[in-house]
Amino acid sequence: MILQVRQLTKEFDGKAVLRGVDLDLAEGQVKVIMGPSGCGKSTLLRCINRLIEPTAGKVLFRGEDVLRAEADVRALRQQIGFVFQQFALYRHLSALDNVTLGLRKLRGMHAREANEKAMHELQRMNMAEHAHKYPAHLSGGQKQRVAIARALAMDPAVLFFDEPTSALDPLMSREVISVINQLYMDNITMLCVTHDMFLAKYIADQVLFLDAGVVRAEGSAEELFSGHSDPRIREFFIHEHHS
Amino acid sequence: MDFFQIVSLLALGAGYTVLVTLACIATGLVSGIAVALLGRLQIGPLAWVLAVYTYVFRGIPVLVLLFIVFFGLPWFGLNFPPLVSMMLSLGLITGAYLAEVFRGALAAVDEYEIMAAEAMGMNRRQVLLSIEMPQMLRFAAPGMLNEFTTVLKYSPFAYTVGIPEIMKQAMALAAITLRGLEIYLAIGLLYFAIYKLMLALLRAVERRFSVPGFNLL
Numbered sequence: 001m002i003l004q005v006r007q008l009t010k011e012f013d014g015k016a017v018l019r020g021v022d023l024d025l026a027e028g029q030v031k032v033i034m035g036p037s038g039c040g041k042s043t044l045l046r047c048i049n050r051l052i053e054p055t056a057g058k059v060l061f062r063g064e065d066v067l068r069a070e071a072d073v074r075a076l077r078q079q080i081g082f083v084f085q086q087f088a089l090y091r092h093l094s095a096l097d098n099v100t101l102g103l104r105k106l107r108g109m110h111a112r113e114a115n116e117k118a119m120h121e122l123q124r125m126n127m128a129e130h131a132h133k134y135p136a137h138l139s140g141g142q143k144q145r146v147a148i149a150r151a152l153a154m155d156p157a158v159l160f161f162d163e164p165t166s167a168l169d170p171l172m173s174r175e176v177i178s179v180i181n182q183l184y185m186d187n188i189t190m191l192c193v194t195h196d197m198f199l200a201k202y203i204a205d206q207v208l209f210l211d212a213g214v215v216r217a218e219g220s221a222e223e224l225f226s227g228h229s230d231p232r233i234r235e236f237f238i239h240e241h242h243s
Numbered sequence: 244m245d246f247f248q249i250v251s252l253l254a255l256g257a258g259y260t261v262l263v264t265l266a267c268i269a270t271g272l273v274s275g276i277a278v279a280l281l282g283r284l285q286i287g288p289l290a291w292v293l294a295v296y297t298y299v300f301r302g303i304p305v306l307v308l309l310f311i312v313f314f315g316l317p318w319f320g321l322n323f324p325p326l327v328s329m330m331l332s333l334g335l336i337t338g339a340y341l342a343e344v345f346r347g348a349l350a351a352v353d354e355y356e357i358m359a360a361e362a363m364g365m366n367r368r369q370v371l372l373s374i375e376m377p378q379m380l381r382f383a384a385p386g387m388l389n390e391f392t393t394v395l396k397y398s399p400f401a402y403t404v405g406i407p408e409i410m411k412q413a414m415a416l417a418a419i420t421l422r423g424l425e426i427y428l429a430i431g432l433l434y435f436a437i438y439k440l441m442l443a444l445l446r447a448v449e450r451r452f453s454v455p456g457f458n459l460l
């Protein structure tokens with residue numbers, strides 16, 4: 001098991017956003033987290049890699065408790081590739097330099113070695129021909145593919161996606177879904193927060209429905225999307241399907 | 244006094260003006276960048292000290308601070324040469340203003356880019372130096388140019404501590420030739436020429452570091 005989350009709780013100013021979330025992620029597994037806006041999906045991802053400090057609970061990464069005071073947070077983060085909804089490419093760096101930065105600063109690679117590795121990842125994302133462009137000259141879909149290449153370059157044990165297609169129009173969205181699907185084929189372990197049922201159907205081994213900070217249901221995309229016994233879940237997916 | 248002598252005196256003065264301006268800009272840049280970046284780290288008492296520095300140094304007139312440094316500090320056994328006195332007065336005041344320009348530029352750095360760098364495993368120093376500072380310097384370019392021009396225009400104060408820059412040479416020439424109007428008009432043009440030169444230099448720097456998406460100078 002790569003990741004085990006137990007009774008994870010997060011409160012902001014006394015208001016509980018996560019209320020005892022349990023989650024398991026096995027090697028090679030792809031889990032998709034869905035649920036209404038504000039249900040705590042993004043907070044959950046950020047609590048696992050401690051971009052946000054959880055209030056209580058346990059997070060075991062490869063069996064090691066990463067919420068311990070003496071845990072090496074930076075080492076943990078280097079094993080979790082994170083892809084944001086807002087792409088978050090470094091605007092002052094070319095696509096290539098966005099990918100090499102971590103390799104040079106964190107892996108201590110020399111420029112040539114880092115460039116080779118980065119070009120390999122950009123190629124994988126069909127972005128090699130845009131390697132020397134700056135983010136301002138890339139489309140949303142292209143930016144997100146560079147962001148994925150940047151995360152992959154660090155050879156992470158798991159990839160986190162925080163609504164990777166939400167800021168994209170349908171066409172660009174398909175473009176990104178197709179590369180994420182490729183990662184699925186390559187057996188990459190992924191935890192993906194999304195509203196996109198199309199993406200979830202493509203890649204999810206399991207879908208987790210989060211509602212008001214608790215896991216309300218867990219199952220295959222099929223089970224959750226088509227007439228779930230819980231009316232709240234049924235209503236959510238009917239609405240998402242039409243949106 | 245012939246034309247050649249006048250020109251060579253003014254050229255010598257221009258050399259000193261450029262020297263004073265560059266020395267004060269360098270002092271201002273180093274102190275401004277240091278104050279802005281250290282301020283960003285929000286280290287309790289240090290943040291307070293930095294805030295006091297920017298507040299106080301922006302409130303003191305350049306000439307007053309220059310006289311405190313050059314004529315006042317020797318009372319405490321601290322003797323600084325004229326150029327160093329300029330750097331400690333005009334330079335540090337420029338640093339205080341630049342720190343504010345940089346603070347605004349840092350606020351313009353996208354929080355998600357910072358978060359992405361942290362999520363990648365970078366420590367605070369790496370994020371500051373690899374992500375925030377390079378963007379800060381680009382966002383701050385127009386404000387920096389303003390401050391640099393202000394330094395050039397305050398550089399005549401250097402004559403009060405004995406640096407033979409343009410203004411000092413002009414006063415001497417006016418006294419000798421009794422043709423103040425022509426002399427001061429000429430040095431007005433000389434300052435303008437130095438300003439244009441400085442601008443051309445900065446534009447060259449801009450071309451070297453410009454990145455699509457950042458509107459620099």
